Amino acid sequence: MKVVPSRSSEWVRPVTSQKPASAIIEIDRVSQVFQTSARKDHLALSNISLTVDEGAFVSILGPSGCGKSTLLYIVGGFVSPTSGVAKIKGQAITGPGPDRGPVFQEFALFPWKTVLGNVMYGPRQQGVRASEAEAQSRSLIEMVGLKGYENFYPKELSGGMKQRVALARTLAYHPEVLLMDEPFGALDAHTRTRLQNDLLNIWERDRKTVLFVTHSVDEAVFLSDKVVMMSKSPGRIRQVIDIDLPRPRRRNELLLDPRYQKYVVDIERMFDESDEVGASS
Amino acid sequence: MMSPAAVLKRAAPVLACIGLLAIWQAAALLLKNDSFPTAIEAIRAIPDILGDKEALINILASLRRMAMGFGIAVLFSIPLGLLMGRSRAVAAFFNPLLMVIYPVPKAALMPIIMLWLGVGDITKTLVIFLGVSLPVIYHSFEGAKAVEEKMLWSGAAMGLSSLQRLVRIVLPAALPEILTGCRTGLVLALITMITSEMIARQSGAGNILFNALDMGQYDTVFAMIIIVGAMGICLDAIFERIRARLVRWSEPQFDMPLSFS
Ligand SMILES: Nc1ncnc2c1ncn2[C@@H]1O[C@H](COP(=O)(O)OP(=O)(O)OP(=O)(O)O)[C@@H](O)[C@H]1O
Ligand SMILES: [Mg+2]
Numbered sequence: 001m002k003v004v005p006s007r008s009s010e011w012v013r014p015v016t017s018q019k020p021a022s023a024i025i026e027i028d029r030v031s032q033v034f035q036t037s038a039r040k041d042h043l044a045l046s047n048i049s050l051t052v053d054e055g056a057f058v059s060i061l062g063p064s065g066c067g068k069s070t071l072l073y074i075v076g077g078f079v080s081p082t083s084g085v086a087k088i089k090g091q092a093i094t095g096p097g098p099d100r101g102p103v104f105q106e107f108a109l110f111p112w113k114t115v116l117g118n119v120m121y122g123p124r125q126q127g128v129r130a131s132e133a134e135a136q137s138r139s140l141i142e143m144v145g146l147k148g149y150e151n152f153y154p155k156e157l158s159g160g161m162k163q164r165v166a167l168a169r170t171l172a173y174h175p176e177v178l179l180m181d182e183p184f185g186a187l188d189a190h191t192r193t194r195l196q197n198d199l200l201n202i203w204e205r206d207r208k209t210v211l212f213v214t215h216s217v218d219e220a221v222f223l224s225d226k227v228v229m230m231s232k233s234p235g236r237i238r239q240v241i242d243i244d245l246p247r248p249r250r251r252n253e254l255l256l257d258p259r260y261q262k263y264v265v266d267i268e269r270m271f272d273e274s275d276e277v278g279a280s281s
Numbered sequence: 282m283m284s285p286a287a288v289l290k291r292a293a294p295v296l297a298c299i300g301l302l303a304i305w306q307a308a309a310l311l312l313k314n315d316s317f318p319t320a321i322e323a324i325r326a327i328p329d330i331l332g333d334k335e336a337l338i339n340i341l342a343s344l345r346r347m348a349m350g351f352g353i354a355v356l357f358s359i360p361l362g363l364l365m366g367r368s369r370a371v372a373a374f375f376n377p378l379l380m381v382i383y384p385v386p387k388a389a390l391m392p393i394i395m396l397w398l399g400v401g402d403i404t405k406t407l408v409i410f411l412g413v414s415l416p417v418i419y420h421s422f423e424g425a426k427a428v429e430e431k432m433l434w435s436g437a438a439m440g441l442s443s444l445q446r447l448v449r450i451v452l453p454a455a456l457p458e459i460l461t462g463c464r465t466g467l468v469l470a471l472i473t474m475i476t477s478e479m480i481a482r483q484s485g486a487g488n489i490l491f492n493a494l495d496m497g498q499y500d501t502v503f504a505m506i507i508i509v510g511a512m513g514i515c516l517d518a519i520f521e522r523i524r525a526r527l528v529r530w531s532e533p534q535f536d537m538p539l540s541f542s
Contacts, residue, residue, distance in 0.1 A: 073434075096437040100438060110435075112456070
């Protein structure tokens with residue numbers, strides 16, 4: 001019989017303690033209850049506390065339905081938590097803002113805009129001159145591998161292509177924090193690897209804070225400074241693992257690194273254990 | 282070059298018209314009834330009507346009222362429908378009112394409106410307005426309700442205010458549905474226009490039609506029916522072209538420009 005640690009003490013800070021100067025996102029005992037038609041009150045998130053340091057790359061791993069998206073929406077300011085507070089730079093989050101850029105699981109592209117129109121939308125809204133916004137957007141579109149598709153409408157793109165447009169659209173307005181909800185989920189292995197590398201390059205250059213939801217353990221370990229493991233029903237944080245691997249990370253080097261392999265194996269084993277716990281309870 | 286199939290597709294409405302007229306012609310010749318002129322007689326009466334200055338002024342007055350009623354209705358109904366679709370409170374406020382108005386034939390309200398506002402342009406335009414408003418409100422409402430929430434969230438994250446989101450996200454996203462409502466509204470505008478002139482007989486295309494009926498000028502009656510029908514078909518065809526162009530991005534099959542017709 002294994003005892004699954006429900007919390008890791010190192011990163012769960014009591015509210016009374018002083019916050020570190022570098023914390024950009026602080027989630028403090030956040031719970032989210034949904035009223036659903038089937039189950040009356042559904043506890044999607046239970047007492048979540050998490051601190052994300054400025055410039056950190058933090059991944060959230062967890063089974064489907066454990067509340068990963070919901071947690072991201074709360075940080076985005078799209079959903080206000082039933083209890084607890086989420087803060088950005090010390091300020092309680094009351095709504096969305098251009099400092100936090102979401103990349104939604106559902107893409108949510110503007111279907112009446114072309115690829116270029118979608119990517120330019122944010123910069124234009126922020127008052128960037130049209131010519132400048134266009135130039136930047138074109139290079140972003142090229143970066144995500146969609147050169148030549150600038151004038152296509154979302155309807156004419158595949159799922160993976162839409163996902164890349166969504167990523168470019170958010171990167172285009174330079175949010176300080178990226179909130180990415182399985183942004184590479186719909187991609188083939190090759191494009192996925194390429195975009196992981198591109199994202200890592202951007203991140204190593206700009207040091208944006210990234211909150212990154214994924215199902216892939218490899219991806220989480222490869223990209224992150226910290227991996228937050230969640231469990232389901234109710235959605236809780238099971239464990240936070242610091243990924244102590246050197247940067248800049250190069251994929252081909254890392255794959256051979258025994259430390260990387262150990263992280264992946266350990267995290268995967270923890271998942272299997274949580275499955276057993278879930279099945280027996 | 283157009284393929285034979287494309288030629289046939291374009292010619293189909295014309296062929297349908299010719300077929301209809303042929304059936305009419307045959308039926309009229311068989312029945313030999315004074316109140317049922319042949320298609321050819323009716324068509325011959327058309328130049329007389331369109332050549333008559335008085336009649337032309339009447340028809341143009343009808344069209345002007347129709348355009349006014351339709352235009353005002355669209356300008357009023359789209360914002361209202363969109364607001365209803367995005368705000369529970371606005372929907373709860375207007376829904377009961379619209380539910381009551383919806384099934385009432387707008388022409389049935391005319392006697393009351395005439396009592397208050399007279400038999401002039403205002404009354405008729407108002408009835409057209411009422412006729413057009415409901416389908417446009419309804420479709421705008423449905424369109425706005427269906428807008429994907431994440432799309433609005435994306436806009437909010439980019440810094441769009443709620444009004445900006447309504448104008449720059451909800452409106453374009455709901456446009457296909459809105460234009461479907463407008464197309465229904467356009468046909469209803471034509472119907473209410475003629476009906477209103479039938480009730481308040483003073484001027485207009487409907488007035489010509491029913492005066493001719495009173496005087497037993499049946500070829501004029503049928504000629505007017507052809508004219509009004511043709512107006513409806515033309516307006517609808519023009520509108521459909523504009524609609525298709527505006528919402529090209531949403532059509533299920535995005536047809537590539539194979540010909541420039
Ligand atoms: N608007 C809502 N109303 C009711 N229940 C909701 C709502 N949004 C989410 N839920 C419930 O909350 C739980 C968490 O949902 P969430 O979308 O955050 O999961 P997730 O971890 O992102 O899953 P996935 O990996 O499949 O995307 C689910 O059980 C879901 O049914
Ligand atoms: Mg999710």
